[in-house]
Amino acid sequence: MRRGSLMVALFTLAGAMIFPFVLVALNAVKSPADYSTNGPFSLPSELYFKGLVDFWFRVDFGEKIWNSFLISASVAVLAVVLSVLNAYALGIGRIKGRLWVLVLFLVGNTLPQEALVFPLFYLAREVGLYDTHLAMIIIFTVVQAAFGTYLLSAVLGQFPRELIEAASMDGAGRFTVLMRVVVPISRPTLAVLLIFFFIWTWNEFFLPLIFLVSNDLQTVPVSLAVLQGEKFMDATTSSASALLGIVPAVVFFLLFQRTLTRGITVGAIK
Amino acid sequence: MLFAVVIVGPFLMNIAASFTKWSGVGTPRWAGLDNYARLLEDERFWASFQNNVALILAMAVVPTVLGLVLAAVLFDLRGRSSVVLRALYYLPQVLPVAVAGVVWRWMLHPEHGLKVDWLGNPDTALATVMAVMVWFQLGYPLVIFMAGLGRIDPALGEAASIDGAGWWRRFWNITLPQLRPEIFVVLATCTIAALKVFGPIFVLTRGGPSDATLVPSYFSYLNFFTKLDVGYGSAIATVLALVIVVVTALFLRAQERP
CATH class of the missing domain: 1.10.3720.10 (MetI-like)
Structure with a gap:
């Protein structure tokens, strides 16, 4: 039991550490329209790479x-x-x-x-x-x-x-x-x-x-x-x-x- | 030779410039100790060093303490989950610190990411930057300490265990003293890094709002390249260099003592 709650705590901390990576990745493949309706926390309704590609060429x-x-x-x-x-x-x-x-x-x-x-x-x-x-x-x-x-x-x-x-x-x-x-x-x-x-x-x-x-x-x-x-x-x-x-x-x-x-x-x- | 041109020469030139009034072009005018006298009375300068102390706490002290506890816990855990967890905690460390700043600026943008304005509020900006730096730094002490734990003779812990010492007592009486060399290295390198911190400040707050996160390195940068007050910027940079050399020397001396 003690080991169980320790693992939960450790993995929660790990989740917090990688949370920014996950959130950035989620929204990088989300269309602007999807973002404005569903906000930053939703999964992208479809994979949208145009944002990445546009940014790549723009800069x-x-x-x-x-x-x-x-x-x-x-x-x-x-x-x-x-x-x-x-x-x-x-x-x-x-x-x-x-x-x-x-x-x-x-x-x-x-x-x-x-x-x-x-x-x-x-x-x-x-x-x-x-x-x-x-x-x-x-x-x-x-x-x-x-x-x-x-x-x-x-x-x-x-x-x-x-x-x-x-x-x-x-x-x-x-x-x-x-x-x-x-x-x-x-x-x-x-x-x-x-x-x-x-x-x-x-x-x-x-x-x-x-x-x-x-x-x-x-x-x-x-x-x-x-x-x-x-x-x-x-x-x-x-x-x-x-x-x-x-x-x-x-x-x-x-x-x-x-x-x-x-x-x-x-x-x-x- | 090259070392003299790229490091020693510029460093001496920087010290020389700190005794002048100079906009960066034209002839510098001798100003004696004026810049240093001004520093002593400049509230922005003192505030920037205070913020720097806060960042030493966030970049060196807190990650070292957390890293010690986590390293000891993960080391006892062994197995696959310990390897996976270590990699996850270490992940922020692989980023260029400026990119880490870009990630968090997006996360903490008033209109993007979490939609909060902690960085724009003078009361919360410093604490927020500190939290970001703890996130960024944590993996480094963790990995160093876990490597150090591999060096310790497991018999020590087992013997203490048999004598009835609990986890915290073993941590306090065995792990900590054994990891002394690693703790010194981590504290020294992280403190020096905290004194030099520039990238995250530039990306996250530019020293603002109303100087709430101003640090000496950013303050000297402002004087060099925005205010064109090179003499004053050089004086700030010279003091910063001096502080760093003194801190390094103190750490080296403390380390030599048994």
């Missing part, structure tokens, strides 16, 4: 997804490469003052973007990178790599030195050691970092909001956020827009679920 949502994808994928790859090179130099090359360099990297990652945004905005305008994807890619690559360097140098610090020494003895240069020995062995950690960088960059909002003012350059979160309150955003169109924001995020989660649950404790350091 060219495919383009927004592509923008988000382009920025996030570039950042993920570049930031992993940069993190590996930095961490290799710091962790195995043992440069002087490495602890301070690491602390600096960690502080760099915890600083609020608000304290960087205006100078970045100003500099980007000076060099003609304002309102470009390139500016976003450069900035987020550095921000993510700061975290990646910090994390990887801890991992590489424990790397078996015998392996490296053996490879050097065979005449391998530092770069060959990195590519042939260190990278293949650290592959699982690098995969986790790659996926995290991709998703973190996809989810970014503050800097893209400021840097991507042209409509055709905007990312998914920015475009959805600035569209709220537009005249054409009636109840069903708004819920369609929310659903389109939810879907890619849930797809990534399902695709990467295993890596994410393994890596979430790694990400906790962030």
